[in-house]
Amino acid sequence: MTYSGAVKVGGPADVHELADLMISKVAVGSMNNNAYLLRCRATGEQLLIDAAAEPDTLLHLIGDDGIASVVTTHQHGDHWGALQAVVDATGARTYAGAEDAEGIPVPTDVPVRDGDVITVGRVSLTARHLVGHTPGSIALIYDDPHGHPHVFTGDCLFPGGVGNTGGDPRKFASLIDDVENKLFAQLPDETWVYPGHGNDTMLGTERPHLEEWRERGW
Numbered sequence: 001m002t003y004s005g006a007v008k009v010g011g012p013a014d015v016h017e018l019a020d021l022m023i024s025k026v027a028v029g030s031m032n033n034n035a036y037l038l039r040c041r042a043t044g045e046q047l048l049i050d051a052a053a054e055p056d057t058l059l060h061l062i063g064d065d066g067i068a069s070v071v072t073t074h075q076h077g078d079h080w081g082a083l084q085a086v087v088d089a090t091g092a093r094t095y096a097g098a099e100d101a102e103g104i105p106v107p108t109d110v111p112v113r114d115g116d117v118i119t120v121g122r123v124s125l126t127a128r129h130l131v132g133h134t135p136g137s138i139a140l141i142y143d144d145p146h147g148h149p150h151v152f153t154g155d156c157l158f159p160g161g162v163g164n165t166g167g168d169p170r171k172f173a174s175l176i177d178d179v180e181n182k183l184f185a186q187l188p189d190e191t192w193v194y195p196g197h198g199n200d201t202m203l204g205t206e207r208p209h210l211e212e213w214r215e216r217g218w
Helices: 055-062 083-090 169-184 203-216
Strands: 014-017 021-028 033-040 046-049 069-072 093-097 110-112 117-120 123-129 138-143 149-154 192-195
Touching (some): 033 055, 033 117, 033 123, 033 192, 046 055, 055 083, 069 117, 123 169, 169 203
Parallel strands (some): 046 069, 069 093
Antiparallel strands (some): 014 021, 117 123, 123 138, 138 149
16 A cells, blocks of 8 residues: 555554665654654664654554664653653663753663764664754654655654744744755755654655745744
């Protein structure tokens, strides 16, 4: 079946099958958070992005093969509500942005900085530090050698705009600058965007609206 990225809490995962990587997306919790399970097709190693809520749902998705790592995109509680339970059950290494690690009650094994590479099996993900939604938010970029890039943006980029910056103009300016310079300026229109909540999008869909986002201030 064709991947759409449209998932709902209580519903099944949607699976995006790439040549070297399988991406399973599931919605969990009262805030409709997205969690993404990445599986290297060559080795079977798995990595989870945002153990947000519903540990039983996430552990069922992970299955008997377990996970090597969990990456938390930022420090807001709706993105790590199931982290302790998942780590306890799997023994996974934990990753988070260096500036957000203190705000996550589960210890961060590997603080992540801009440009760091996180691996899952033979697949490499490049972290980009995006400041504004939180001080240490990170996005993860998979530059598929067989196709176009894929980027997991946490709460920094959604269909229709960047993440919430609480009405603070300095935080908004920082976030939209980082998103524009580190994502839009570096990646092609075909880049698939996997956000922390809701439906997916593509950079090319959002690119024409960057200036209007700046003008409206959110």
